[in-house]
Amino acid sequence: MAKRRIYFDNAATSFPKPPGVHDAMMHYARHIGASAGRGAYHEAVEASEIIHQARRRLAQFLGASQPESIIMTFNCTDGLSLAIKGLITEPNSHIITTTMEHNSVLRPLSALQEQLGIEVTYLQADNEGFIDPEDIRQAIRKNTRLITVVHGSNVCGSVQDIASMGIIAREYDIPFLVDAAQTVGHLPIDVQEIPIDMLAFPGHKALLGPLGTGVLYIRPGFETRLRPLKEGGTGSTSEIPRQPDFLPDRFESGSHNLIGIAGLNAGVEFLLERGMDRIRSHEVELCQAFLSHTEKVDGLTVYGPCDVDKRVGVFSVSIGGYEPGELAAVLEQQFSLLTRSGLHCAPYAHETLGTFDQGGTVRFSMGPFLSQEDVAYATDALKQIAYATDTN
Ligand SMILES: Cc1ncc(COP(=O)(O)O)c(C=O)c1O
Incomplete structure (x- = not known):
């Protein structure tokens, strides 16, 4: 054998x-099939309800105060790019990050170095993969515009003390982005307890959804500091050619990956039930x-x-x-x-x-x-x- x-x-x-993930995707594929927010017929309304439910569940999962702060992306890379490139537009910007980052942070930073000439400080982790939060304080400059840290290492599993880091970032009023690709769904994270401005994570890893799903959580109010990277149809305010300012539409142009979101919704339900x-x-x-x-x-x-x-x-x-x-x-x-x-x-x-x-x-x-x-x-x-x- x-x-x-x-x-x-x-x-x-x-x-x-979990089997519920396959079932939800099959149900969508067989019985719904419509795009969300794009029609008034029953199936389109049901499709919208799947996204609303997924947003509500994800908000509950993270302790977020409002479902609109959950921006659907196509993976964690997508959310990280939006967070980094949507925020950093000035050439004279300095960014603090760490040696434990994934290329989905290192490469957007490298692109900004080439395109805008920004400066980046890479904080050195110790030999177990930990960053001393106080090193952040030492690295802060007048022109520091972002602190971006990977929560859990995808190489050796070390988990950073993001609570202490977030407190330092808030003290200096510097935006704090967390790459939670390896921690959301593994560890409890409460975005209201920890001072996080943006949290990027995939739907297809520990949230147990399918590939092609991800989220960028944006703290309420912080969205005004973030420029959308793409503009387009949202199914809302169609009479106006300008991108809507409100969430989540400001950052969700184009048709959603509804079959994926149906699976993600069921993955998060599974985690909420299991605890x-x-x-x-x-x-x-x-x-x-x-x-x-x-x-x-x-x-x-x-x-x-x-x-x-x-x-x-x-x-x-x-x-x-x-x-x-x-x-x-x-x-x-x-x-x-x-x-x-x-x-x-x-x-x-x-x-x-x-x-x-x-x-x-x-x-x-x-x-x-x-x-x-x-x-x-x-x-x-x-x-x-x-x-x-x-x-x-
Ligand atoms: C720490 C970390 N950040 C970002 C990513 C990118 O995630 P995705 O594949 O969903 O774009 C990964 C993927 O392995 C990761 O481990």
Whole structure:
């Protein structure tokens, strides 16, 4: 019998999805099919209701005061680009970010450096992937226009203290953007408790929706400081050629990915029903198991924090003698384990961990449907490979 393939690439996109997600997408595809806000017939009204419900649920999920602050995007990259390029329009701008960022922050910043000549400070993380929030204060200049920080590392799972960072940003009245690609749906986040101006996240990772979905949360009132990156039809105020100023239409031009949003709506419903405490404690248990099973194995290195309270379930590993791609291939071919090798679109994070020159690492990332047995099987596979390498 073929071995069960075990998916450990939830940091890229989650799999499997809860059955309710497939059902919602099938229901939309079979019985609705219309575009939201574009007609008065029953199906179009139902399509609009799906988006409204998804917005309400997402707002509830984040503790946001109003559903209109939830801007639907097509992935996390889309939201980050809107946040960064929508805000930074002046050449004489300085931006503070970190060495743990994903290319979906690094590249828009690099583009702005080329296009506008802006200046960027990259705060150096320590060897577990943490930034000292006080380093932000030291880096602030008169012309600092944005502080942008990745909440959870997609390379080694370190979770930054965004509450302290947000307080510093607010103290100096500097906009604070958080890339929560690896934390929304893994950890409880309350956007009213933490001083966040913009929070970008995908719908297709821990929110358990399909690819092609994402969100940019914008703090009420902050939207006036953000320029839309695209203008177009919204189904509202059609008599006026100018883009509407109100939310969410100011930032949602063009037809929505309704089939995707139907799935995302069901993914968030699943999380709300299960509760974030339960989701988080399951992940913490998986992290504890991964760390304890891989402790003190000759030849095997696990990068990132040992303290499970300061991490999410994203683990980078390497085994001496193996290129990352080679190790991932052995894990798939001999053990049916699906992982992701290389630099994970985060070159400075790998430089920080000292893994850039070896071509990166192999990443295992957890999801809510993985079990203790899956983690035991995966870590046992790593031990077998490490021991075999050691005795050769
Ligand atoms: C930390 C981080 N930021 C941003 C992204 C981009 O997300 P998306 O693929 O939804 O654009 C990812 C994706 O892996 C990520 O891990």
